[in-house]
Amino acid sequence: xxxxxxxxxxxxxxxxxxxxxxxxxxxxxxxxxxxxxxxxxxxxxxxxxxxxxxxxxxxxxxxxxxxxxxxxxxxxxxxxxxxxxxxxxxxxxxxxxxxxxxxxxxxxxxxxxxxxxxxxxxxx
Numbered sequence: 001x002x003x004x005x006x007x008x009x010x011x012x013x014x015x016x017x018x019x020x021x022x023x024x025x026x027x028x029x030x031x032x033x034x035x036x037x038x039x040x041x042x043x044x045x046x047x048x049x050x051x052x053x054x055x056x057x058x059x060x061x062x063x064x065x066x067x068x069x070x071x072x073x074x075x076x077x078x079x080x081x082x083x084x085x086x087x088x089x090x091x092x093x094x095x096x097x098x099x100x101x102x103x104x105x106x107x108x109x110x111x112x113x114x115x116x117x118x119x120x121x122x123x124x
Contacts, residue, residue, distance in 0.1 A: 002026040002113050004096050009118030016086050016122070022079040022096030022115055029077040033101045036070060036081045037108055038092035038120075048094070049081060050105035059105045064090075086122045093117040 008020040020036070035050035049070040050059045058070050069082040079096055097111035104110050 002029065002032060002098050004098060004113055004115035006094065006096050006115040006118040009094060009120045011121045011123065012086055014086060014088055014122055014124050017082070017084045018086065018120060020081040020083065020094055020096075020118060020120070022081075024077045024079065024098065029072070029079075029098075030074045032098035032113075033105065033111075034070075034072060034079045035097045035099075035101070035105060035111060036068075036079075036094060037097060038090075038094045039117075040092040043092075045095070045108050047106040047108070050101070051079075052105075053100075061106075083120070086120075088122045088124045091120060091122050093119050 003025045005023045012018055033053050036048040037045050038048050039045040047061050051070050067085045071080045095117045096115045098113040099111035101110040
């Protein structure tokens with residue numbers, strides 16, 4: 001299994017940037033498909049971005065495409081989410097997740113392991 005710990009959240013003005021990190025420990029980080037999800041108050045958890053464990057394919061929600069970038073550093077066992085041009089509607093708790101999801105990257109139930117989340121607040 002793998003343990004995940006997110007960091008890097010905070011308060012930022014609209015148009016600003018943040019980089020979230022997800023440190024993984026336990027089983028080899030590179031063995032998992034990895035994803036980022038977010039959940040705003042009163043809303044369901046939604047897919048943000050994902051990266052496959054092989055092939056390097058990445059996937060993005062339409063709402064973040066062109067603004068967010070997912071990447072991983074296997075040497076550091078860390079997943080990143082670079083978030084640029086942030087908008088107030090990006091405000092949420094952001095979670096990283098790991099699992100064997102195949103091409104079904106957008107469904108949270110496909111991911112087995114989750115971090116505790118990090119709060120991102122974008123002010124207008």
